[in-house]
Amino acid sequence: MTEMRTMNLAALHNKLLRSSGILFFLLLWETASRFTWVDAYFLPPCSTVAAEIVRLFGDGSLVSNLAISSVRALGGLLLALIIGLPLGFLFGRRLVIVGEILDPLLRIASQVNPFLVLMASTLILGFGESAKFFVIAWVSLWPVLFYTTTAFHTVDPYQIKIARSLAVSETELLAKVLIPSALPTIFTGIRISAGITFFILVAVEMLNATSGLGWLEHNSAMNFEIPTMYAAATVIVVLGFLLNRFLLSLENALFSWNASSSTVTRSAVREEPKPVWRPNRGAAMTAAAALALVFCAGGYELRKVNAERSRELAGPDLGKHARHLGSEVRK
Amino acid sequence: MTVIDPTPRARTSDVKITLRGIGKVFPLNKTPGAAPREFVALSEINLDIRRGEFLAIVGPSGSGKSTLLDILAGLAPINSGEALIDGRALSGPDLDRGIVLQGDSLFPWRTVRKNIEFGLEVKKTPKQERRGVVDRYLRLVGLTEFDNHFPHELSGGMKQRVALARALAYDPEILLMDEPFAAVDALTRETLQNELLSIWEATGKTIVFVTHSIEEAIYLSDRVAVLTSNPGTISHIIDVNLPRPRNSGDLRSSPEFGRIRHTLWQLLQGREGRA
Numbered sequence: 209m210t211e212m213r214t215m216n217l218a219a220l221h222n223k224l225l226r227s228s229g230i231l232f233f234l235l236l237w238e239t240a241s242r243f244t245w246v247d248a249y250f251l252p253p254c255s256t257v258a259a260e261i262v263r264l265f266g267d268g269s270l271v272s273n274l275a276i277s278s279v280r281a282l283g284g285l286l287l288a289l290i291i292g293l294p295l296g297f298l299f300g301r302r303l304v305i306v307g308e309i310l311d312p313l314l315r316i317a318s319q320v321n322p323f324l325v326l327m328a329s330t331l332i333l334g335f336g337e338s339a340k341f342f343v344i345a346w347v348s349l350w351p352v353l354f355y356t357t358t359a360f361h362t363v364d365p366y367q368i369k370i371a372r373s374l375a376v377s378e379t380e381l382l383a384k385v386l387i388p389s390a391l392p393t394i395f396t397g398i399r400i401s402a403g404i405t406f407f408i409l410v411a412v413e414m415l416n417a418t419s420g421l422g423w424l425e426h427n428s429a430m431n432f433e434i435p436t437m438y439a440a441a442t443v444i445v446v447l448g449f450l451l452n453r454f455l456l457s458l459e460n461a462l463f464s465w466n467a468s469s470s471t472v473t474r475s476a477v478r479e480e481p482k483p484v485w486r487p488n489r490g491a492a493m494t495a496a497a498a499l500a501l502v503f504c505a506g507g508y509e510l511r512k513v514n515a516e517r518s519r520e521l522a523g524p525d526l527g528k529h530a531r532h533l534g535s536e537v538r539k
Numbered sequence: 540m541t542v543i544d545p546t547p548r549a550r551t552s553d554v555k556i557t558l559r560g561i562g563k564v565f566p567l568n569k570t571p572g573a574a575p576r577e578f579v580a581l582s583e584i585n586l587d588i589r590r591g592e593f594l595a596i597v598g599p600s601g602s603g604k605s606t607l608l609d610i611l612a613g614l615a616p617i618n619s620g621e622a623l624i625d626g627r628a629l630s631g632p633d634l635d636r637g638i639v640l641q642g643d644s645l646f647p648w649r650t651v652r653k654n655i656e657f658g659l660e661v662k663k664t665p666k667q668e669r670r671g672v673v674d675r676y677l678r679l680v681g682l683t684e685f686d687n688h689f690p691h692e693l694s695g696g697m698k699q700r701v702a703l704a705r706a707l708a709y710d711p712e713i714l715l716m717d718e719p720f721a722a723v724d725a726l727t728r729e730t731l732q733n734e735l736l737s738i739w740e741a742t743g744k745t746i747v748f749v750t751h752s753i754e755e756a757i758y759l760s761d762r763v764a765v766l767t768s769n770p771g772t773i774s775h776i777i778d779v780n781l782p783r784p785r786n787s788g789d790l791r792s793s794p795e796f797g798r799i800r801h802t803l804w805q806l807l808q809g810r811e812g813r814a
Contacts, residue, residue: 366644375632388648465689
């Protein structure tokens, strides 16, 4: 009993210690602004920013822009997966020579600055959503493609040999050996892609959009709605962090059998086997439903906002446009 | 490949595997224009392996031990000669042979139970039947309590036990083992050797066991085939007339064991002429 209490206290202590950096930062932010060590107009105290987040959440603009951003990110990532996964399998196992021949080209392509891609795709595809999808898909394609290629290329030859010695069919080999063996590495690629997607999404929305979290941040900055700008920025940072955390823990739960994985903590001796979470039908359905909901809600918002914006753009006074959009967020 | 005139010995029921004039070459360079060169891995391999026999193959690195085992597993096509199992031409991998490889060839995403079950899945054994079979082989290798563990949670010796159980579970008639105990410590290795012997005695499998350890070959087998390199060919086959069961007493220190060990050592050094 006392032992358990000591353990809980130790855990709590550890938690407090680990979050003390964050608390200190927030405190510094608040005081620096309150005591006007910096200009409070350009750096409002974090309590003001927190209140602004609550207000934005209350008037629906945060949810609306979040849904729009999610649709763009997920759509782009999905496109990257649809192209990257089969191509990675081909380059890793079936058409290895082709993969090797194309490798320099692909490496150079992956190094092309996304902003250059954005410029080009805007010129070719216009200011609509397809240019944004294209850039996001372009950027998130590379980790998925390279990690998938490596994953399939480096499947343990002994494991393949064991399966082949049992005269398995090609389909069985794929389903029972190649895919399970490649999955952890592929998932790491997807996690990295998701992170990059989030970065580039915000950038794309800042430069080239009339909706989304990046736009919310950029537009409020342009209109000197400073608390809104910080609120949007905070939401973006926290979301990016949570997304990464979520994918990491999902990776740990799914692939805890993979002792060589760097993200999996391992102990030398373990009395009880660590459970490997096998997603059951319920979990898969929930995930699919959540994704579908995000797509529907985000798609609806996106259409609505784009329609509104085009009506406004058709109006005579384009000069008022930016200010008008700003005040709309304020409402 | 049809067998027109099988040798009389191949017809007799006590021969399980027959190798006649087996040759295997690997192309070395495929540069267009350059003269094609090839590496002769195996040449003129002649070997009869009896049903239920424990045959060891020893030889230096690069003598083609593993290639020979790959041929027996049906994983490497031969360039000349013929390979027969039960008098029928060996045409590819099949469930009548099980392989155990050196090092860690377990499927890390599968638990011990699911690893052992692998062959049964491929064999399309019904699910409820599989459970009992796996339980039996878990008991046989003494890993009943570890059935839900993942390979990374096991010691080297335990992993090799699982690999052995995985190869035995779908009940092949022949076990092909490629230096299975090379990566475990000396004490564990002796334990595993004794376990393998008692499993062999209980199941009556035909075992072909590739090793680079002379002692291991003598301790386990009925006969030892000596492979020499460049090109890989069987230079001698030595009978091991040591009493069984071999785990009673310190067999390794007996004079007969020492005599065979010395003979094999000389053969592998290429000094048989001076002995």
